[in-house]
Amino acid sequence: MAESDSGERTEDPTAKKLSDARNKGQIARSKELGTMFVLIGSACAMLLMGDELVSALAGAMKRLFSVTREEVMDTTQLFNIVGESVLTVVYPMAWFFAIVALAAFVGNIILGGYNFSWSAIAPKASKLSPISGFKRMLGPQAAVEFIKSLLKFFVVFFVALSLLAGLFEEILGLSLETIPTNFGHAVNMLLWMFLTLACSLIIIALVDAPYQKWNHKRQLKMTKQEVKDELKNTEGSPEIKGRIRRTQYEMSQRRMMQDVPEADVVITNPTHFSVALKYDTDMGGAPKMVAKGADEMAMHIRTIAKEHGVEIIQSPALARSLFYTGEVNQEIPEELFAAVAQVLAFIFQLKAHKQGKGRKPVPLATNLPIPDDYRY
Structure with a gap:
């Protein structure tokens, strides 16, 4: 039962899983959304640039069909005429294609964002396999695409039927209009009908985009074991991390013990805590904590201090304050300067007395003088 549960993809994809999939080109994409943007963009481009494009084409055709015999015989002049005619069409055509290209770009990145991957365009044997092709044709995804196709057909058919019914009298009235007015009217009517039909695909896109996002996330779902394995690979095994932490702690303790003989004083609790301090009179600054420990470590610090002749002072309140607020290899807190200064002054006077240089x-x-906030 446990093995069966571990194989179920019930966990949401991790950030690394999503990032790896993105690098491979696997992102949520909606073809319906892209198609809708392209069609609406094309319709808008025709409505915006249609008159200018028709005028440019008409002017170019009129000029090309009215070439004189002399112009035909003069190749230089003929090429100039053709070039000028083409240039008149280039400007509106460029704007038309720019609008369509922009619509296509926006429609394809609006869902999954911009992404380029060499892995996605690399040839894959699975794409050429007939068996994989049949599976795609008969799989659940094919059924979804078939349902979307039916939905598109009925939506477009209903909208087209409604447009024809609503514009029926206006369409019949075209025969009563004069040429070329009726042609312009008909073209304008067709463009607006095209835009309306393109906008009808918004319904399909509103259904397909959330589905593609959900399906993409579903395909990337992970088993609990996969999540654990990824965590181990990215952050390391908990056992290894624990061993590393223990090794680092032991190394830091050994380094700390090596500094105890250089300390000026060891302040004790006297049984639970030990704190070793050093004050470099040449360098100035504040006293520095070179070691601290509790229980067995505190006893070890005191043992090393005795072996190397470091003075040991019993001051329970100060030892606790230094242990909880100070850090090894860091200067002591400013709030404890006054208390530590008295201890160091006593130690230096005691050393001088032992050397016969003072009373x-x-x-x-x-x-x-320990502040209330620093009493533990």
């Missing part, structure tokens, strides 16, 4: 210092105060 014995006054015992360290038990109530050191």
Whole structure:
């Protein structure tokens, strides 16, 4: 039962899965949305540039059909006439194709965004396989495409029938109009009918776009095991990560223990916490914490300090404050400067006394100036 469950694709695709699919060219695309934009763009382009394009074509044809004998015999002049006629048509045609190209571009990126992938255009044997072709023809996707085709047919048929019924009298009235007025009227009517039919595909696009987005996500769904495997591959196995963390901790502890003999003083709790401090009088600045530890580590710090003659001072409140607020290899918090300064002054006076350079210092105060926010 567990094996069966692990094979079900119930998990949403991860960000990495979506990114990998995008790199392979697998993104949500709606052909209906692209077709709708192209048709609407073509209709709008014809309505915007139609008059200018017809005028340019008419002018070009009129000029080409009125070439004189002398112009025909003069090849230089003939080529100039042809070039001028073509140039008059280029401008409106360029605008027409630019509008259609823009509509096609927007229609194809509006759902899945812009994406280019060499993997998507690379030849694949599965695309040439007859068996894969039959599976695509008879699979669920083919059934969906068939339903969409039927829906498109009925929507366009209904809209076209409604247009013909609504414009029936206007169409009959074209025979009563004079030439060429009736031609212009008919063309204008056809263009608006074409735009209306193209807009009817919005209904299909509104159905197809969400379906394609849902289907794309469904195809990329993952099993729980795949999610776990990806997590291991991207972030590493939890066992390995735990081993690395333990190794890093052990290395940092060894480095910390190596710095204890260089400390000026070790402040203890006296049993639970130990904090080793060093103050470099030549460099100035604030005292630095070189080591800290609790329980067994605290005992180990005190043992090393005794072996190397580092002074050990018992100050439970200050030891707790330094342990919880300070970081190893960092300067102590500014709020504890006054308390630590008294400890260091006592230590330096004690060292001088032991060397015969001064008198014995006054015992360290038990109530050191520690702010209430730094008491633990």
